[in-house]
Amino acid sequence: MASDIRTSELKTPIDVAEYLFRRLHEVGIRGVHGVPGDYNLVALDYIPKAGLNWVGNVNELNAGYAADGYARIKGISAVVTTFGVGELSLLNAIAGGYSEFVPIVHIVGTPSTLSQKDGMLLHHTLGNGNFEVFSEMSKNISCAMAKLNDPHEAAMLIDNAIRECWVQSRPVYITLPTDMVQKKVEGERLKTPIDLTHPPNQAEKEDYVVDVVLKYLHAAKNPIILVDACAQRHRVLDEVHELIEKSGVPTFVAPMGKGAVNESLSNYGGVYAGDGSNEGVRERVESSDLILSIGAIKSDFNTAGFTYRIGQLSTIDFHSNYVRVKYSEYPGVRMQGVLKKIVGKMGKLNIQPGPKTSNEIAHEDKKISTSNAVTHDWLWPRVGQWLQPNDIVITETGTANFGIWETKFPEGVSALSQVLWGSIGYSVGACQGAALAAKEMGNRRTILFVGDGSFELTAQEVSTMIRQNLKPIIFLINNEGYTIERYIHGMNAGYNDISQWKYTNLIPTFGGTRENSKTYQVKNKQEAEDLFTDETFAKAEKLQFVELYMPKEDAPKALKLTAEASAKNNAKQ
DSSP states (O other): OOOOHHHHTOSSEEEHHHHHHHHHHHTTOOEEEEOOOTTTHHHHTTTGGGTOEEOOOSSHHHHHHHHHHHHHHHSOEEEEEETTHHHHHHHHHHHHHHHTTOOEEEEEEEOOHHHHHHTOOOTTSOSSSOSSHHHHHHHTTOSOEEEOOOHHHHHHHHHHHHHHHHHHTSOEEEEEETTTTTOEEEGGGGGSOOOOOOOOOOHHHHHHHHHHHHHHHHHOSSEEEEEOHHHHHTTOHHHHHHHHHHHOOOEEEOGGGTTSSOTTSTTEEEEOBTBTOOTTHHHHHHTOSEEEEESOOOOTGGGTTTOOOOOGGGEEEEOSSEEEETTEEEETOOHHHHHHHHHHHOOSOOOOOOOOOOOOOOGGGOOOOTTSOOOHHHHHHHHHHHOOTTOEEEEOTTHHHHHGGGOOOOTTOEEEOOTTTOOTTHHHHHHHHHHHHHHHHTOOOEEEEEEHHHHHHHTTHHHHHHHTTOOOEEEEEESSSOHHHHHHSOTTOGGGOOOOOOGGGHHHHTTOOTTTEEEEEEOSHHHHHHHHTOHHHHHOOSEEEEEEEOOTTOOOHHHHHHHHHHHHHHTOO
């Protein structure tokens, strides 16, 4: 049999699948999420060969949510699905990653290139011979596509997709046909790491922008800094913290930026979300004569229903691909280089102190007894008192997403939420991914707050947590249904009700034992306080599931304001 001329020319032949997974290992991925299917099975055999671990999720949607949570902690993630039925089940999660700038490498095992060329009537197809229809669906929620149909191009396409995933901080889509898995590519390429750096800004243009920013910054009488999600997603937190600490300027975060700033700093002032802001924050931010806005995403839920009252004439916006100074925009100038130079040149600034934050519980909420229900006004400051440095806190779309605004974090806490995309059930899968990332990085505590309605969408992923020996603390808020939607429309409507499960019974059903898990039911403040002061509970040495009963119509103030604004917006004619 004649040898493959192309393969014989390779210095270090390596299979396409091995090359792909070794590149994923190179960028820091260790756990690969997904669901097996016949078009990806052979490829999955290469995962352990590359030093990776197969997670194995209950379904593709949960796998996508888990990959999202993993990426927000580790920096990038990977998820593997099968053609058609598998990849389409994942798309909601990938769309969320695209919306919120989360770098996820989506690998799809597809039928062989020969089958596709011949238009064969295969399972998992639409029966019309079109093998491109599903990739077309993914095109608008992927920042790069790599179809590995030719071994001559495969290595280059893999490297480019992973680079774009990292640099743009958004999902990419890679197809791996069954007959390409074992094709050979040049392994020598692996000796040169993928270049994940951004090209520097054009120096003259960057210096000009820095000078313009400094002119307004030095003239300002009471500037403030407002940090949002894209400061995290585009990896400029080192520069942001240097600016905050050296300038002493009062600093605030938007809801999506929660966790981006060290909240133990003396100049940290709280969450700004228009009318939903922490006490004293709205007045301070909106009276500022210059706002340094870093990585803003001004969506409805991130602004408490578009209730921001800050004008562009008093704002300088820093983004991943441009800087806007008041009404002048400078495209192609990345914020990272600009922020570095501002810190080096800014000197002494005019500063007026901002509000101070704390986890002080209001006097009227302090009474603790078995007859007092757990309320949101009491819970979130109390959570802040209980949290530890470097915890990971995940909050579900709903009451928890808004309640956490009232929690002051210790240093190093990471906060995960899906404020913009807002897919209910996201947080359970994200908790699995975040807990896995935490385990790989040294077992940071992972804490989830999820409503009962959201939990019922993705509850099965708790079984993956148990199987992977993960140890999150899960607070399930039992408030009898979809509270956020009740406040938007239909407070007592049947469509906002849910079936009342025996939630704590699910843990043994999903494989939990006394050795690897424990459940609690908390029905009043005294029981909650007892739990928060329990040292064994705080150690998080096993998976712990807390069913936390709260009044049906109780909700954080910010949720009520945002829901009212959303209802009005929905009703516009």
